[in-house]
Amino acid sequence: MLTVEHLTKTFSNGKGIFDVSFAVKEGEVFGFLGPNGAGKSTMIRHIMGFMKPDKGYVKINGLDTWKEQGKVQTYVGYLPGEISFFDGMTGKTFLDFMANMQGMKDLGKRTSLIDRLQFDIHTPIRKMSKGMKQKVGIVATFMHDPAVIILDEPTSGLDPLMQKVFIEIVLEEKYRGKTFLMSSHSFPEIERTCDRAAIIKDGVIIAVKDIHELQSMQRKLFEVTFEHPTDVLSFLDSGLLIESHEGNRVRVAVQGNYDKFVEETAKYKIRNIDIFTQNLEDIFMNYYDREGTIS
């Protein structure tokens, strides 16, 4: 459904994307995972035909996205990373305008999306909060029922409840056979929706993995607080990877070996366990260390 072949683009500052190839099957949800500045947006710009590749091509439904502008977009719904609309429009006038641009007749889907996302379409866009703008953008992306949906950081700005609603919408569309490509720098977002994901660093895809594989590669940091400071010493010898310890608190890095971690901690009296949110580099630290040097 969506094919990227040897896509290369070098910018004048030496950054860019280099020889990227992958394919997304119909009905699949594919994630782009990478820290800020890794090249996710550049790839999406090429997929949307906003930039001309130095080498290679992107095809959606067999149509080259750079050469066949004007035809490809019929199949595509796009949610830009940064939402900005035209001046002096309300949510409704913007959606009406987009519906006309798409040549849409049936507004049923749009109405049901507006109901689900719960927002007032008569608010002028410049008065909207970031989350509300994001909702308008989401409606504009899905309302013409496209076959391929490209999402750039889709849940940024949404509150947890709406993130859940959004994920439900994505999963429903997926069951209806829609193809997705979404970029994110947050693993949980990808984890809940994607079948496969590509990890990107410095413009190179360093791995395309099944989401379950990625989950097992993921490194988590737990901070365990022991009841008795004396237990800390024997815990340190348990063979787990200890990041740091201070007083009766110990930070443990766990990657796949949850069993062992539970087993070891269960031996002692524990006061508290915290899990740390980490950035993407930390989550896949081992992976970046090993494979990142290729680039």
Next chain:
Amino acid sequence: MNVTLYKQMMKVYMKSFMNYAFGSAFYIILMFWLYPSIANNTKAIDELVASMPEGVGKAFGLNGFGSAEAFISGEYYGLILVLILAIVCVQLSTQLMAKLVDQGSMAYLLSTPTTRGKVAFTQASVLTTGLFLIMAVTSIAGFAGNAWFLGDQYEFDTSRFIQMNMAAFLLFFALGGICFLVSALSNDEKKALSISGMITFGFFSLDLLGKISEKIEWMKYISIFTLYKPGDIVNGHGNWVVTSISLSLIGLASFSLAIVLFRKRDLPL
């Protein structure tokens, strides 16, 4: 051409077109209202103009006050109208292209089944329509002012007045094309605005300086304002057809180049 986009853009910009158009119409009517009192003192004023350094009179197109269109050509088409439309060209061309790219709303336009060529062509049409509307309202106001204040008592050459208006429209079609080209190639709204502002007022000043002193007369030939001489048109001098064709060609070439280059360039959306 994308009709939906054209309608939307016209809706957004109609108000400012009308503001400029009515501002301009008001001013030209004011000029017609003033003319009778000046016409009765033509001699004194001509003497006053003659007493000024020669260059100054030429630079501002002061053109004698013998006929209504000569007076208007000097007092209005020579300076005020040029300033108003220059501002419209610079601002509007920037807003129609560079601003949409800078803000990112161009991404929405290009994610719908339309081509970049069509988007650029539509935006160019909006700019041209705006300039045309302002000139049309100004011309109509000119005729109204003539009928209202001058009647049959004063001389007024209708066909030369129309020629002058067409020449003004074509000048700004050409200038608008150049500004549009700058805008279509810019990713940054402020940069586009300052570059086309510099070009426009650069042209304007070169023309002005070239006219003031004969020593630096060459300066005015760099400027497209040289192709616009309202004074010559009302006096029947100069080659109106040639300058009009040149201005049209400059405009068409700039707009076409803008559309072609916009289709090929990378957009940071």
